Amino acid sequence: MDRTxxxxxxxxxxxxxxxxxxxxxxxxxIRIRPGxxxxxxxxxxxxxxxxxxxxxxxxxxxxxDVMQVVYHLWSETSPDWLRVIADGIARDDPRCPSATFLWTxxxxxxxxxxxxFGIIFEGNRDLRRIFMPPDYTSFPLRKDFLLxxxxxxxxxxxxxxxxxxxxAARAAADPATGVRRARVS
Amino acid sequence: MPSRTARPNTxxxxxxxxxxxxxxxxxxxxxxxxxERDINADMYEPIPPYPTQTERESEFYSSGDGEMFINIGxxxxxxxxxxxxxxxxxxxxIVDVDPVLxxxxxxxxxxxxxxxxxxxxxxxxxxxxxxSLFQEWAAVLAFEKLMDVEVPRRAEYIRVLSGELLRIAxxxxxxxxxxxxxxxxxxxxxxxxxxxxxxxxxxxxxGARMLFNYFRIGGVNGDLNHExxxxxxxxxxxxxxxxxxxxxxxxxxxxxxxxxxxxxVLDRATALRFGVTGGNLRAAGxxxxxxxxxxxxxxxxxxxxxxxxDEGDSLARYLIRVDEVRExxxxxxxxxxxxxxxxxxxxxxxxxxxxxxxxxxxxxGPRGMMGVYAVSDGSDxxxxxxxxxxxxxxxxTVPTLLPGNLLADTMTIVASLDPVLGGIDK
Numbered sequence: 001m002d003r004t005x006x007x008x009x010x011x012x013x014x015x016x017x018x019x020x021x022x023x024x025x026x027x028x029x030i031r032i033r034p035g036x037x038x039x040x041x042x043x044x045x046x047x048x049x050x051x052x053x054x055x056x057x058x059x060x061x062x063x064x065d066v067m068q069v070v071y072h073l074w075s076e077t078s079p080d081w082l083r084v085i086a087d088g089i090a091r092d093d094p095r096c097p098s099a100t101f102l103w104t105x106x107x108x109x110x111x112x113x114x115x116x117f118g119i120i121f122e123g124n125r126d127l128r129r130i131f132m133p134p135d136y137t138s139f140p141l142r143k144d145f146l147l148x149x150x151x152x153x154x155x156x157x158x159x160x161x162x163x164x165x166x167x168a169a170r171a172a173a174d175p176a177t178g179v180r181r182a183r184v185s
Numbered sequence: 186m187p188s189r190t191a192r193p194n195t196x197x198x199x200x201x202x203x204x205x206x207x208x209x210x211x212x213x214x215x216x217x218x219x220x221e222r223d224i225n226a227d228m229y230e231p232i233p234p235y236p237t238q239t240e241r242e243s244e245f246y247s248s249g250d251g252e253m254f255i256n257i258g259x260x261x262x263x264x265x266x267x268x269x270x271x272x273x274x275x276x277x278x279i280v281d282v283d284p285v286l287x288x289x290x291x292x293x294x295x296x297x298x299x300x301x302x303x304x305x306x307x308x309x310x311x312x313x314x315x316x317s318l319f320q321e322w323a324a325v326l327a328f329e330k331l332m333d334v335e336v337p338r339r340a341e342y343i344r345v346l347s348g349e350l351l352r353i354a355x356x357x358x359x360x361x362x363x364x365x366x367x368x369x370x371x372x373x374x375x376x377x378x379x380x381x382x383x384x385x386x387x388x389x390x391x392g393a394r395m396l397f398n399y400f401r402i403g404g405v406n407g408d409l410n411h412e413x414x415x416x417x418x419x420x421x422x423x424x425x426x427x428x429x430x431x432x433x434x435x436x437x438x439x440x441x442x443x444x445x446x447x448x449x450v451l452d453r454a455t456a457l458r459f460g461v462t463g464g465n466l467r468a469a470g471x472x473x474x475x476x477x478x479x480x481x482x483x484x485x486x487x488x489x490x491x492x493x494x495d496e497g498d499s500l501a502r503y504l505i506r507v508d509e510v511r512e513x514x515x516x517x518x519x520x521x522x523x524x525x526x527x528x529x530x531x532x533x534x535x536x537x538x539x540x541x542x543x544x545x546x547x548x549x550g551p552r553g554m555m556g557v558y559a560v561s562d563g564s565d566x567x568x569x570x571x572x573x574x575x576x577x578x579x580x581x582t583v584p585t586l587l588p589g590n591l592l593a594d595t596m597t598i599v600a601s602l603d604p605v606l607g608g609i610d611k
Contacts, residue, residue, distance in 0.1 A: 024330075024542070024544075025330045025544070026330075026479070027330075027543075027544070027545055029543070053457055054457065054460065054462070054473065055460045056460075056545075056547060056554060056556055056573065057545070057556050057558060057571065057573040059558050059569075059571040059573075061560065061569050061571075062569075063568075070558060070571075072545050072547075072556065072558065072573075074478070074479065076478070079479070081479070081545055081547075083543070083545060102458075103458055103459070103460055104455075104458045104459050104581075104585075105458060105459035105460030105461070105578050105581055105582075106460070107581070108577065108578075108581045109460075109577075112577075116294075125239060125240050125241045126239050126240070126241035126242065127239060128238045128239050128242060129287075130286055130287065131286060131287035131290040131610060131611070132287060132290070133287070134235045134238065135235065140292060140295055141294060141295055141298075145295075
């Protein structure tokens with residue numbers, strides 16, 4: 001854990017941070033609103049005491065309630081990975097600003113997140129499907145997309161490879177929608 | 186289905202003109218029989234008729250004067266898997282490229298989200314089938330952070346030992362395939378001798394020849410055994426010499442050097458903007474290697490160098506790999522001398538249920554940074570399992586690197602970036 005990184009981030013991003021900065025193992029995590037993504041990424045990339053120049057990963061996450069876009073960044077100024085979570089993206093109309101103005105390489109990562117979650121990255125000039133065929137209509141990694149043989153998420157239909165108590169299994173799956181109740185934040 | 190506008194007639198879809206051929210008996214296999222039937226002519230077109238969706242796609246598929254499209258792949262021996270490249274050419278010069286992915290997409294992330302933590306390890310194995318241990322390594326790194334597991338030191342050394350062996354196998358194969366794509370058949374035969382010996386060695390250690398399923402959360406699946414150690418000893422006695430001999434086949438080959446030097450130059454700033462990692466980034470002059478940049482496992486205790494080059498062309502990317510093989514042999518040597526005693530597995534429950542949380546684990550594979558972002562919701566399955574593959578980012582530079590080069594350089598540039606389509610398509 002890099003305590004000084006925490007102080008530097010608090011000094012630079014006090015206006016944009018949502019909630020406390022969390023640190024665990026070799027990771028520092030900040031949470032921002034999706035609208036602040038360009039400002040925050042620009043700041044952590046350009047500020048002389050941060051210089052997070054390498055975009056390690058860009059991932060979409062569907063928590064069941066909201067969508068998130070998660071950036072992992074690396075810098076030589078800190079021994080920690082920086083995780084930026086753009087939180088609270090509406091599930092029915094997921095939109096997030098693109099990071100391609102800083103990292104051209106984010107273009108395909110955003111295409112992948114669009115393909116899998118349907119998140120629309122505003123500013124990406126090539127936002128089309130990348131793995132699934134162009135006439136495909138679903139978004140496979142969303143939590144309401146169930147596998148045809150997904151016995152795990154529908155209690156009573158099939159046998160799981162590792163059994164767990166029926167009550168826990170029923171609590172985990174919402175019978176009305178089949179959406180797995182999120183306990184992640 | 187609406188078809189694209191302003192698409193040129195590339196010739197492949199044209200029907201035969203002129204008077205009908207005289208009646209004669211023809212076999213059903215004769216392609217002319219197919220052409221005479223009234224069927225949808227779209228099936229002969231190199232580009233499937235989907236409407237364009239984005240600005241960039243419309244720009245690509247509208248061709249100017251004298252430009253034509255050529256389709257390479259998905260089934261082409263020099264595309265390292267099932268990659269399809271749609272090239273826009275002006276004469277023999279490449280104007281633009283549109284890589285089409287997804288022919289090998291298996292939805293591994295979704296499968297992992299529906300498997301328990303132990304099963305994830307063998308689900309991620311076939312992604313990077315050339316170097317599958319590293320994908321396992323990234324996954325166990327993330328899971329061990331998620332569960333606060335302490336890995337025994339002997340297990341860490343065994344991981345480094347087997348990982349570096351596999352890195353040598355992967356780099357050796359890369360050198361052979363790069364030469365093969367340029368038309369040289371000999372180096373691949375020598376590459377396979379080396380790689381096969383390493384694969385047999387790892388088979389005696391892990392029990393499987395290619396998809397090892399060897400790393401476990403909290404250690405490795407089995408301790409070193411006699412057969413592995415004796416094979417390794419035999420191989421180490423000639424590894425350095427053999428590497429130099431294999432590299433000498435190409436390093437001093439004038440045709441090879443002339444076809445790779447100055448071709449596909451990826452400069453430092455572009456490489457950073459594209460998220461390129463691994464040997465391709467180090468060939469552009471950035472000494473970014475996770476084994477030093479973000480140390481994990483026992484790499485801080487080992488003595489090795491990070492080779493870098495400034496040219497950033499295909500030849501530099503090749504030479505970086507040659508240097509890395511030398512460094513890997515040094516690491517293996519140190520592992521054998523420093524190998525501690527002790528257990529190879531941490532004590533863990535049979536059903537893993539980590540507390541809710543998030544973890545990112547990344548390791549340096551032969552191609553670059555292999556990453557895994559795992560989110561736990563407290564159940565026995567990962568809530569989100571994100572796989573980051575370096576080849577994906579490297580392939581993304583192809584539309585930038587290719588334009589201006591000749592058609593024949595496509596193979597040089599794509600092969601020198603070392604993509605593995607199993608990892609790209611997930």
